Amino acid sequence: MTAPRTGRAGRAAQYAALLCYLVFLAFPFVWLVSIAFKPAAELGSLHPTWIPEDPTLANFRQAFDEQPLLRAAGNSLLAAASAALVAVVVATPMAYVMARRRSALTTAATGWVIVSQAFPFVLVIIPLFLVLKNLHLINTLAGLVAVYVTWSLPFALWMLVGYVRAVPRELEEAAAVDGAGRVRVLVSVTAPLLAPGLVATGLFAFITAWNEFFFALVLLKTAEKQTLPVVLTHFLGAEGAADLGPLAAAAFLATLPSLLVFAVIQKRITGGMLAGAVKN
């Protein structure tokens, strides 16, 4: 969009506003990083500073000593990666059908995708808890993965339908006219064009599962099985008492994978997911 000219005073006001936003968005994160690198002595100071005077990695070491962070990260990685993989494999064919034809089924599926955004998860987790308990899947990553797959399907479908629609139907038809079978068309024409979308969808499903807390809190009982967000809350301790340095260090580490992945897929998500969420 080419905006009409703005006067110099208007420009100045715009920059001032933008600066306020930058500070508002950044300061909590800067503070987290600052605390993560501060030695204990500085954390006890009554007048904390923005920048650690004597930066240290001791908090990170202590964080790993206090809680099973590596194992928790491994659990998170395993759960999130399996959930993302299964979700994409399962959702892609359905998204293809939803994008390419209109029928009662696809309309119902679209309706469900929307309605599922509104579930209060407590209504779903109680029965799931009872069912998984009967199947002896409580406190297993398999149970959690099953929940995550289902839970990430709506968004996965949403994003994928958009990506399928972006593949011109004419390309598929041209290949079919040339005598390629249906499967052949899908594999050699559609799939390659869809690949970046599949990766973006998978990464998004990965992040949602990596960040997820509620289901993991309810379903995973023992420390050996718990995922990173659940283990992070152990740092908080009883009555809100917390060892600030290790807490900040662990929290900082838990964010890095999400930030990295998000930076990579950000453009695709904003185009795909939110466009899907707010208009069809």
Add this chain to the structure above:
Amino acid sequence: MTSSTARAGARRRTDHGAWFLVLPALLPILLLSVGPLLYGIALAFTDSQAGRTEPTQWVGTLNFQDLLHDTLFWDSFRIGLLWAVGVTVPQFLLALGLALLLDQRLRLRWLARALAIIPWAMPEVVVGIMWRLVYNPDAGILNETLRDLGLGDGRDWLTGLATALPAVILVGVWAGMPQTTVALLAGLQNTPGELHEAAALDGAGAWRRFRTVTWPAIRPVALAITALNFIWNFNSFALVYVLTSGGPGGRTRLPMLFAYEEAFRYGQFGYAAAMGCVMVAVVSVMLAFYLVGRLRGGDDA
């Protein structure tokens, strides 16, 4: 075989193919999402409890009658509405401002976009932890900044009866602003620039251009994202669980936290399911708004 029956046969075959394609996603959806949802609604009409040996019985609307008299639940319900409105409205206004700025050719635009990713990509648990560090009464930067500015000696924001809810609301606004900004920005960038120029040539000021050109263009998106935000906020859990666990004295106990405690601390599955049903009812109203917004958006596209 005539050509028309052949065609019908072909269509039936592809329909079978479609079913085959849909099934892998449909099965988990039915088993792990639609099924539990219906089961959950059914549970609301039973006396289901954790670790009870007698079989679960139907109790009709007993749970709902109890809920009606449960003042603690209605307190939490009220807090849930306050929180949802308190987060959604400022979130929308701030996001609109940022989206309008990002739509301009400003120098630090890329930085703002990059920073806006942080709240979005962070696990909610980490967002909660991070803000606890900001709010920390002694070592937190908020009180230190206030002291530096000479604005009092600071306080314990998250445990103060009066300050706890506003404090968690601020975190909610911060955490959800990026998604809203991006949605609105997408709407803005679909607005034809010529309209703006035409309006500017006609001598329309910034406010009039916004009202007559920008706002009508982004209205469907704005309505839809606001309804979704309300729903998500009303149902939220992790952020406040980490920040205050519902305290002090229940002042930040959102309905989800209440239902979670009822179900998984006290084992009252039936009663907690009834709470879930009441929450669904509230959220359905907003969902209707969302669908209207979405349909309008579809017309425009």
